[in-house]
Amino acid sequence: MPFVHLPEGSRFLRPATERQAGAAAVFLDRDGVLLADVHFLRRPAQLRVLPGVPEAVRALQEHFALVVVTNQSGIARGLFGEEELLAIHAELARRLAIEGGVLDALYFCPHLPEGTVPAYRMDCECRKPKPGMLVRAACEWQLDLARSFMVGDAWRDVAAGRAAGVHSILLGSGEFQGTGAIAVAADLAQAARLILARRNGQSGLAGSVGRRG
Numbered sequence: 001m002p003f004v005h006l007p008e009g010s011r012f013l014r015p016a017t018e019r020q021a022g023a024a025a026v027f028l029d030r031d032g033v034l035l036a037d038v039h040f041l042r043r044p045a046q047l048r049v050l051p052g053v054p055e056a057v058r059a060l061q062e063h064f065a066l067v068v069v070t071n072q073s074g075i076a077r078g079l080f081g082e083e084e085l086l087a088i089h090a091e092l093a094r095r096l097a098i099e100g101g102v103l104d105a106l107y108f109c110p111h112l113p114e115g116t117v118p119a120y121r122m123d124c125e126c127r128k129p130k131p132g133m134l135v136r137a138a139c140e141w142q143l144d145l146a147r148s149f150m151v152g153d154a155w156r157d158v159a160a161g162r163a164a165g166v167h168s169i170l171l172g173s174g175e176f177q178g179t180g181a182i183a184v185a186a187d188l189a190q191a192a193r194l195i196l197a198r199r200n201g202q203s204g205l206a207g208s209v210g211r212r213g
């Protein structure tokens with residue numbers, strides 16, 4: 001069972017009557033997508049939001065629920081606890097909010113089969129590449145997976161997206177054919193442009209930006 005943080009500005013906290021059932025979501029990996037990849041980020045002071053992220057989040061939030069899905073095996077490894085992770089996620093949401101960005105939920109998997117903390121030592125259904133976090137979020141917030149997207153920088157993210165039935169965009173500069181991703185993008189800003197173009201019915205998504213005009 002994945003765990004979840006709902007930040008102060010989350011639209012999921014509004015009464016259900018104000019929310020649209022069947023909303024599409026963009027699922028976001030955390031490290032390497034929103035935040036600079038620090039090995040086992042432990043303290044809010046280490047947190048660095050990547051360039052272009054607040055703008056991309058603002059553009060996406062107009063049309064999508066925004067749900068972070070992140071493997072946090074550092075908890076099972078005993079490197080940090082749930083309270084420290086909550087502080088990091090609150091700080092991430094706060095930094096984005098300063099620039100008008102909203103995160104609706106942050107799902108995290110604290111587990112690891114070979115973890116050292118017994119409470120989290122398990123072969124769970126939420127650790128990516130498994131789709132448990134996406135499926136759980138879709139179930140809890142009535143999200144339409146068929147119209148949703150996953151953005152991540154690792155094969156695990158793409159695999160989790162595929163298993164959940166969403167379109168995945170792989171961040172990086174490498175080859176994506178055969179990964180199951182529908183496109184590759186340099187960063188979240190570029191991924192957001194691809195997602196919004198596809199939503200608006202402009203074709204040409206079968207490749208990177210600019211490949212087919």
Ligand SMILES: [Zn+2]
Binds near residue numbers: 001111124127
């Ligand atoms: Zn898990």
